Amino acid sequence: MNDLYKQQVRKELVSWFEEEKRDLPWRKTKDPYKIWVSEVMLQQTKVDTVIPYYERFISKYPSLESLASADEEELLKEWEGLGYYSRARNLQAGVKEVVEDYGSIVPSTRKEISKLKGVGPYTAGAVLSIAYSVPEHAVDGNVMRVLSRLLLIKEDIAKPKTKKVFEEAVMELIDRENPSSFNQGLMELGAVICTPTKPKCLLCPVREYCTAFFEGMQEELPVKTINKKTKIHKMKAVVIEEDGKILLEKRPSKGLLANMWQFPMVELPTATHTVEEVIEHDYRISIVKGKEIASFKHIFSHLTWEMESFEAKLTKDKGLPTNCKWFTKIEVENQPMPVPMLKIWNAWKERNLEQ
DNA sequence: CAGCCGTGGGC
DNA sequence: TGCCCAAGGCT
Numbered sequence: 001m002n003d004l005y006k007q008q009v010r011k012e013l014v015s016w017f018e019e020e021k022r023d024l025p026w027r028k029t030k031d032p033y034k035i036w037v038s039e040v041m042l043q044q045t046k047v048d049t050v051i052p053y054y055e056r057f058i059s060k061y062p063s064l065e066s067l068a069s070a071d072e073e074e075l076l077k078e079w080e081g082l083g084y085y086s087r088a089r090n091l092q093a094g095v096k097e098v099v100e101d102y103g104s105i106v107p108s109t110r111k112e113i114s115k116l117k118g119v120g121p122y123t124a125g126a127v128l129s130i131a132y133s134v135p136e137h138a139v140d141g142n143v144m145r146v147l148s149r150l151l152l153i154k155e156d157i158a159k160p161k162t163k164k165v166f167e168e169a170v171m172e173l174i175d176r177e178n179p180s181s182f183n184q185g186l187m188e189l190g191a192v193i194c195t196p197t198k199p200k201c202l203l204c205p206v207r208e209y210c211t212a213f214f215e216g217m218q219e220e221l222p223v224k225t226i227n228k229k230t231k232i233h234k235m236k237a238v239v240i241e242e243d244g245k246i247l248l249e250k251r252p253s254k255g256l257l258a259n260m261w262q263f264p265m266v267e268l269p270t271a272t273h274t275v276e277e278v279i280e281h282d283y284r285i286s287i288v289k290g291k292e293i294a295s296f297k298h299i300f301s302h303l304t305w306e307m308e309s310f311e312a313k314l315t316k317d318k319g320l321p322t323n324c325k326w327f328t329k330i331e332v333e334n335q336p337m338p339v340p341m342l343k344i345w346n347a348w349k350e351r352n353l354e355q
Numbered sequence: 356c357a358g359c360c361g362t363g364g365g366c
Numbered sequence: 367t368g369c370c371c372a373a374g375g376c377t
Contacts, residue, residue, distance in 0.1 A: 040373095044360090044371095044373085046362090046371090049364090084361055084362085087374090090375080140373050143373090190373090197366080197371095228358095255360085300360075300361060301359080301362085
């Protein structure tokens with residue numbers, strides 16, 4: 001990259017971004033806290049999905065202090081449906097660190113901000129450049145795709161080691177006068193023009209500087225390996241109503257769907273045992289299975305639940321585990337539940353509470 | 356480093 | 367339908 005090339009790319013990218021950028025809620029502010037919230041929500045999540053969550057979240061937690069003192073269950077409820085729920089807990093933990101250790105001022109150096117829980121290399125660079133105009137790299141999937149094409153970088157972006165190549169490229173190319181628009185410009189370009197398939201090269205502001213376009217290779221880049229099949233888990237859940245209350249179980253604080261609530265659920269890999277038997281063993285209750293509620297497949301990033309759910313009647317209670325609790329139907333609505341549980345709950349309500 | 360961690364949408 | 371994809375971080 002010679003100096004003239006870099007200057008031209010910066011100029012075209014920044015001016016394109018400032019003229020064409022989408023009107024998004026988090027682009028109305030430079031508040032480091034709000035930028036931080038948006039960046040965490042946007043991790044592996046589409047803009048259109050994030051918008052309503054962001055609006056509700058900032059409305060409920062407008063400041064570092066308000067989030068720091070938030071109730072964790074309420075926080076998770078705000079996050080319900082967004083996925084990757086540990087993001088919410090890590091965000092709050094990071095915010096608490098800022099309030100307690102940094103006088104409620106989000107740190108403005110990579111070294112300091114990177115110490116915060118949930119703030120990795122990307123989020124650090126994004127907050128620094130967007131909120132503080134610090135010329136730091138913010139390399140995500142978009143940036144790797146755009147730069148792999150612009151600079152004809154053929155290394156496998158699935159390998160963690162490769163990210164360093166792109167971070168170094170950004171540090172060389174970045175507009176030090178306007179790192180905010182430069183970094184966002186790269187991501188915006190990746191989102192609307194330099195898309196994974198069928199990139200809109202004829203609309204691209206840096207087309208004439210793009211090596212892959214010159215070579216006609218834009219569709220072949222970036223190089224990315226990987227794809228593993230998800231393992232199937234056969235899950236059976238039961239909705240148990242007793243004296244107008246519903247039995248829920250809180251999941252462990254680590255691992256899949258941490259701290260979320262669910263209906264009592266067991267995995268039956270083989271047909272060796274019945275649902276009733278395994279429920280009795282795991283929950284120390286006896287039940288009689290009733291009508292089926294909903295059956296569906298729920299695909300996570302690395303595993304699949306083949307769900308079946310049933311109504312059930314309680315016949316004996318030998319002392320529930322401490323993570324189980326009875327809730328009124330109103331209270332059930334206020335517990336943070338993952339999407340597959342919401343599906344069951346909605347199907348159950350439709351049958352039992354309407355007319 | 357590799358595996359884990361959600362969800363919804365596009366083709 | 368099946369697979370890929372998205373503004374990643376943690377362990």
